Amino acid sequence: MNEQQQVRKNNGCLEAGQLIAWLDGALSQQEANEVMVHLATCARCTAEARELRSESRRVFDLLSRLDPSPTAHAGPAAAFARFQMRLYAQNTAARLPDANGNIDTRALPLSSTERDGSLLMPVRPSARRHRPGALIQTLVAALVIAALLGSTLLLLRSRVPSPGSHPKQTPSIGPVGTPVKISIQAGGLAMTMQITSGPYFLSEMLAADLTLTNHSQTTYLLEGTWDNPGVIDDHCHLPLKVVMTGGDSPRDTGLEHNLAAAISCYGTPGTTQLLPNQTITIRQYVALTSSGHVTLKAQGTFQKPTLGQDGVIHIVSTTGPFDGHWPSLQISVQAQVPSQRLISLQAQPAQVIVDAPPDARGRLLYLSAYDCVDARSSQHGGGGYWINLATMVIEKPQCGFSVTNGTPTPATFVRWVYVVGAPGYSIVSGTYP
Amino acid sequence: MPEDEKGSRATSAEVEVFEAIFTRYYPLVYRLAYRYVGQADEAEDIAQEVFMRFYHLPPHATNEAQQRAWLCRVAINLGLNVLRKRKSRFDQERQLDTQAQESVLDSAEERNPERFVLAGEQAELVRSIFAQLPERQQVCLMLRSTGFSYEEIAEATGIPITSIGSVLARAMQAFRRSYHE
Numbered sequence: 065m066n067e068q069q070q071v072r073k074n075n076g077c078l079e080a081g082q083l084i085a086w087l088d089g090a091l092s093q094q095e096a097n098e099v100m101v102h103l104a105t106c107a108r109c110t111a112e113a114r115e116l117r118s119e120s121r122r123v124f125d126l127l128s129r130l131d132p133s134p135t136a137h138a139g140p141a142a143a144f145a146r147f148q149m150r151l152y153a154q155n156t157a158a159r160l161p162d163a164n165g166n167i168d169t170r171a172l173p174l175s176s177t178e179r180d181g182s183l184l185m186p187v188r189p190s191a192r193r194h195r196p197g198a199l200i201q202t203l204v205a206a207l208v209i210a211a212l213l214g215s216t217l218l219l220l221r222s223r224v225p226s227p228g229s230h231p232k233q234t235p236s237i238g239p240v241g242t243p244v245k246i247s248i249q250a251g252g253l254a255m256t257m258q259i260t261s262g263p264y265f266l267s268e269m270l271a272a273d274l275t276l277t278n279h280s281q282t283t284y285l286l287e288g289t290w291d292n293p294g295v296i297d298d299h300c301h302l303p304l305k306v307v308m309t310g311g312d313s314p315r316d317t318g319l320e321h322n323l324a325a326a327i328s329c330y331g332t333p334g335t336t337q338l339l340p341n342q343t344i345t346i347r348q349y350v351a352l353t354s355s356g357h358v359t360l361k362a363q364g365t366f367q368k369p370t371l372g373q374d375g376v377i378h379i380v381s382t383t384g385p386f387d388g389h390w391p392s393l394q395i396s397v398q399a400q401v402p403s404q405r406l407i408s409l410q411a412q413p414a415q416v417i418v419d420a421p422p423d424a425r426g427r428l429l430y431l432s433a434y435d436c437v438d439a440r441s442s443q444h445g446g447g448g449y450w451i452n453l454a455t456m457v458i459e460k461p462q463c464g465f466s467v468t469n470g471t472p473t474p475a476t477f478v479r480w481v482y483v484v485g486a487p488g489y490s491i492v493s494g495t496y497p
Numbered sequence: 498m499p500e501d502e503k504g505s506r507a508t509s510a511e512v513e514v515f516e517a518i519f520t521r522y523y524p525l526v527y528r529l530a531y532r533y534v535g536q537a538d539e540a541e542d543i544a545q546e547v548f549m550r551f552y553h554l555p556p557h558a559t560n561e562a563q564q565r566a567w568l569c570r571v572a573i574n575l576g577l578n579v580l581r582k583r584k585s586r587f588d589q590e591r592q593l594d595t596q597a598q599e600s601v602l603d604s605a606e607e608r609n610p611e612r613f614v615l616a617g618e619q620a621e622l623v624r625s626i627f628a629q630l631p632e633r634q635q636v637c638l639m640l641r642s643t644g645f646s647y648e649e650i651a652e653a654t655g656i657p658i659t660s661i662g663s664v665l666a667r668a669m670q671a672f673r674r675s676y677h678e
Contacts, residue, residue, distance in 0.1 A: 079666075127642045128642070
């Protein structure tokens, strides 16, 4: 019996490993249902699951502090140039240590640039010693490469499609103000919806903070998954979400289209428990893709366990205290983007440059999806959720490859959809190619 | 041009494939290495070494996930090697110099989180606590915290997928316990 199959302690409670796997969505649907059924009747395991969830968040947060800063190292291109330099040095020495540190006496390989007779490497920034002559040669070579690359980029730039829709601009408005807050209570539940303040404009990104507290002694079930370490916002399976209705022309259909393409939902929504005295807080980002009178409304689906005719316990939708009372907000959305709230993108052959007002730069968010195909299958990449964008340059994703009979087959890049925004500022999007 | 095991030259397509892999996974490999060693130069050396091994002795991977797992596993192994060497060197120095017993990493007083925060060295505290976990727990926690699924962790480590949750739970509990000591 392995560690996880031994799911029950002597007192009948679930093991921490089983709970962690459930929280991480790593269990099968049947296993997850068994866990949920147990949790619905076991306060001890429920409390432990809650503790494990917050513990994993705290640990991941601490570990993320070990990450290098985005500017602490050169990008992959510069690193690859250094790799070629190293390879070249090994070629020259005609000796290569293998994975165990032994010396390989075979003749050594050349990189693609070496093969082309144009080995030109940047100087390594660390404390490596260089002969003066070699350094001058390297610098001259780097200048030549820079000139060649620059002219190539200029040539390619005119052929790269510009990012998607850029809304019209209007004169400036003030800074982003205090959020608007709405609160309601029903059935022992209290809910607040807090939205980025107006004035609102077309293509604006709003931050919607939804908080639901259970003041009753009843455990509620909600369809959707609340916890997802490292993820700011999972549009697909949130237990609470804000839905936008109404609005009129003009609409930002390009943004609508790109957002739909960038957000792919996989798997089942799962179920979130709301225990007595528990609060769940969710941040969602909403794109105002239509102008005029728009309604923003919070939504959720309450659930309950029920015994099916097959003898298996199923989790099904049911009525809830907020039916017909979910908090909502009507706003007026102007058709033009204030110049001080405008974020723009500039597409390059292999990257996208972000331009944003200074106040927005620390709050930029990024969403993307890309597709690659090879001879046997298609690959889909991208998170499907917003992540913090710490840099103003977004590198184009690279396709992987498959290996057939020892022969690597590169996948073909099909499409990349990218979206950038910040709460209170515009959202911009683009596609490649 | 690269050679295969028989000494024949690789095609330009294979070189391009290698470049694509390098570009795609270098940031991840570098990030893993940096998390272990905490120094840009050392992390870069590890990342370069990972791809050098991949270049000369590519794994027999049948899909992209296996290659990614291989790259990360080698990065972690090299990171662990650096930590082992550091620990060995540190232990030797400590025997020779009693002053070294007051080192930041091992002093119970200095491991107080608030002092590290004040000193701007919280990352070193986290790294030192992390390094004290059993290696099996370190690897699972590191991979999970960088976005690996349970299936991918199992692929990279050889640990049964049904045991990953238990390893992670123990790792997180041990980590939190040490952090608050």
